[in-house]
Amino acid sequence: MDERIILRNTDDPLNASIAGYMAHGGYKALEQAVGELTPRDIIDEIKSSGLRGRGGAGFPTGMKWQFASLDPKFPKYLVCNADEGEPGTFKDRPILEHNPHLLIEGMIISAYALQSTRGYIYLRGEYPHAKRVLERAIEEALASGYLGNDILSKHFRFNLTVHSGAGAYICGEETALLDSLEGRRGLPRLKPPFPVNSGLWGKPTIVNNVETFANIPYIVSQGAKAYASIGVKDCPGPKLFSVSGRVNKPGVYELPMGISLREIIYTHCGGIKGGGSLKGVIPGGISTPIIAPENIDCPMDFVHLPKYGSMLGSGAVMVFDDTVCIVRVYERAMKFFEHESCGKCTPCREGTAWMRAILGRIERGDASERDLETLQDVAENVTGKTFCPLGDGAAGVLLAAMKTYREEFEYHIKNKRCKVQ
Amino acid sequence: MPQVTTERLKILRGKIYELMELYPSYQAALLPSFFVAEEIFGFISPEAIGEISNVTGVPAAEIRGVASFYAMYKTKPMGRHIIQLCTNVSCMIEGAYDLVEYLKEKYGLTPGGTTPDGRFSLVIMECIGACGTAPAMILDTDSYENLTKDRLDTLLESYK
Ligand SMILES: Cc1cc2nc3c(=O)[nH]c(=O)nc-3n(C[C@H](O)[C@H](O)[C@H](O)COP(=O)(O)O)c2cc1C
Ligand code: SF4
Numbered sequence: 001m002d003e004r005i006i007l008r009n010t011d012d013p014l015n016a017s018i019a020g021y022m023a024h025g026g027y028k029a030l031e032q033a034v035g036e037l038t039p040r041d042i043i044d045e046i047k048s049s050g051l052r053g054r055g056g057a058g059f060p061t062g063m064k065w066q067f068a069s070l071d072p073k074f075p076k077y078l079v080c081n082a083d084e085g086e087p088g089t090f091k092d093r094p095i096l097e098h099n100p101h102l103l104i105e106g107m108i109i110s111a112y113a114l115q116s117t118r119g120y121i122y123l124r125g126e127y128p129h130a131k132r133v134l135e136r137a138i139e140e141a142l143a144s145g146y147l148g149n150d151i152l153s154k155h156f157r158f159n160l161t162v163h164s165g166a167g168a169y170i171c172g173e174e175t176a177l178l179d180s181l182e183g184r185r186g187l188p189r190l191k192p193p194f195p196v197n198s199g200l201w202g203k204p205t206i207v208n209n210v211e212t213f214a215n216i217p218y219i220v221s222q223g224a225k226a227y228a229s230i231g232v233k234d235c236p237g238p239k240l241f242s243v244s245g246r247v248n249k250p251g252v253y254e255l256p257m258g259i260s261l262r263e264i265i266y267t268h269c270g271g272i273k274g275g276g277s278l279k280g281v282i283p284g285g286i287s288t289p290i291i292a293p294e295n296i297d298c299p300m301d302f303v304h305l306p307k308y309g310s311m312l313g314s315g316a317v318m319v320f321d322d323t324v325c326i327v328r329v330y331e332r333a334m335k336f337f338e339h340e341s342c343g344k345c346t347p348c349r350e351g352t353a354w355m356r357a358i359l360g361r362i363e364r365g366d367a368s369e370r371d372l373e374t375l376q377d378v379a380e381n382v383t384g385k386t387f388c389p390l391g392d393g394a395a396g397v398l399l400a401a402m403k404t405y406r407e408e409f410e411y412h413i414k415n416k417r418c419k420v421q
Numbered sequence: 422m423p424q425v426t427t428e429r430l431k432i433l434r435g436k437i438y439e440l441m442e443l444y445p446s447y448q449a450a451l452l453p454s455f456f457v458a459e460e461i462f463g464f465i466s467p468e469a470i471g472e473i474s475n476v477t478g479v480p481a482a483e484i485r486g487v488a489s490f491y492a493m494y495k496t497k498p499m500g501r502h503i504i505q506l507c508t509n510v511s512c513m514i515e516g517a518y519d520l521v522e523y524l525k526e527k528y529g530l531t532p533g534g535t536t537p538d539g540r541f542s543l544v545i546m547e548c549i550g551a552c553g554t555a556p557a558m559i560l561d562t563d564s565y566e567n568l569t570k571d572r573l574d575t576l577l578e579s580y581k
Contacts, residue, residue, distance in 0.1 A: 250552070
C-alpha cells in the first residue's frame, strides 16, 4: 500500500489514465464533494485543514478561497500555476506527468467550492510531455462526465484548458501569469486589487499551485483533522521536495512538512555524492537564501525556515559539496535573474545586470577589493526597492551568500582564481 | 523552412478561430497562436504575424512585442532541430558547460546559433525542471537527461 498522498500510485504507469486512476479510488472525493457537501462546507474544511499554498509564499488556501467566494462578481476563474520555473524545482512535474487526474480532480472540487465555471492550467513551455499527458487526461475526464457542462448530472459546469507558457520565469508570479494568459507580455501587476477580486479580465480569480490542488481530494475525503495530523502545527500536510546537486539519490520526495534538512539529505537522499563534505544547501529554490552546514537541522516548513534566515519557497533543495564554487553558483544565478527580469522596474532591471557583471569579474579573477564593496552596495540598494519579489530575491540571496562565504569571494579576488580547483 | 502559401495561412487562420473560442478575449489566443505558427512555418513569420493580427484585431507591433518577450518563441528562422540545453545551477555543477563546449567543437554550434547545414540550433535554457537528472536538454519536444558527451553524440546522430 502506497502511503503517499500526492505521489500516490505514481509508480503505476496506468495511473496517468482515468481507468488506472479510478482503479486506485480516484474521483471518489469529487463524487463525495458534489453529492454530499455544499461549496461552503468545502471552503470551511480547507480552512480548518490549515493547508498553505505550495507555490512559494505559503498563503493559507482556505482564506484565499473565502476572499474569492465573498466577491459577488461573475464569472470566477480558477487558474492552476504550473509554471514551475524556480531553478532547482521539479516537484510539480511528477504530478503533471504521472498523476494528472489528481490535479484535475483537485481543480474540479475547487471549482465546485468556488462556483467557478472556467479553469486554465498555465503550464510552462518546457514541459511538452506534461502537456500531452494533461490534454489526454482532460479529454478522458470530459468523456466520463467529470468535466463539461453537466458534471455528474448535477447541473454543475466546469471546463478546463491547458495554456502553454513560453519560457518566462516571471510568469510564475501570479499577476504576471494573468497578464500572460490574457495574451500580453508577462509583467507583474500592482496589488491591490488582488486576483481574488480582480484577476483575469477583471474578474475574481483564484490562482493556486499544482501541488496545492493535489492536496484537495485528500482533505475532502479524509477530513481536515486527518490532514492536520501530518506535518507540523501551523504548517500541516505532506510536502514535495525536489532534491538536486551533490547527493547520491537526487529526486522528488514526499515527506511531512517540518522534516529536517539533515534527514532529507542523509536519510532519504543517501548523503553527499562521492563522500565529499557539505558546503551549503539552498532549501527552496535559487531565490531562497543559502543555509550553512551547521544549520541543517532546521525544520523544512514555512514557519521555521525564516528563523534560519531563509524560506521554504518551492521546496527545491540544492545541495553543494566542497567541489562547488559558491562564486560561480551566484554568478550563474545572477545571470538567470538578469535574463528573467521583466524590465518593469529600474532597480531590478539595472541592478541584476550590474551584479552579474561584477560577479563575472570576481569569478574570472579580474576584480579588485573595491568590487566587493560595490557589489554589496548595489545589492543593498536593490533590496526593498523592487516592484515584485524577483529583484528583491536576487539581491537577498547574493547578500546571504556573501555573508556566509565571504572568505571564498575574497580568495577569488586575492588569488585571481577559484579556491575549489 | 516551409514556404508561406495561402493554403498554409488558411490553416493558421482556422486554428486561430478555434483558439479564440477558448477565451473571453481575442488577444488571449496570441500565445497559443504563436505555437501554431511555428508548427506551420518553422518560426513566427511576418506573414503569420499579419494573419494573427487580422484575425484577432491586435496590432502587429503589439504582437511582435508580445512574442519577443518570451524566450521560447522562434522569432527568426531556426535549424531543423532545436537543442535546448539547460545550464542553470544544478546542470552547471554536473557539467553542462562542458557540453556547450563540446557542441562548439564538434558542430561549430554557439548559443543562439545554427549549424551551416541548418540541421541544429542551440538555445541555452534556464532551468527546465530536470535538476535531479542533470545535465539535461529538450531536443525538439522530447526531454533527455543524465547527459554525457557520448550520450549527446549518439542522440544527435539520430536527428537528421
Ligand atoms: C518571481 C516569482 C516566481 C514565481 N513562480 C511560481 C511558479 O513557478 N509556480 C508557482 O506555483 N508559484 C510561483 N510563484 C508564486 C505565485 O506568485 C503565487 O504565490 C502562487 O501561485 C499561489 O499559489 P499557492 O497559494 O497555491 O501557493 C512565483 C512568485 C514569484 C514572485
Ligand atoms: S522586480 Fe524585476 S521582475 Fe519584478 S517587476 Fe521589477 S523588473 Fe520586473
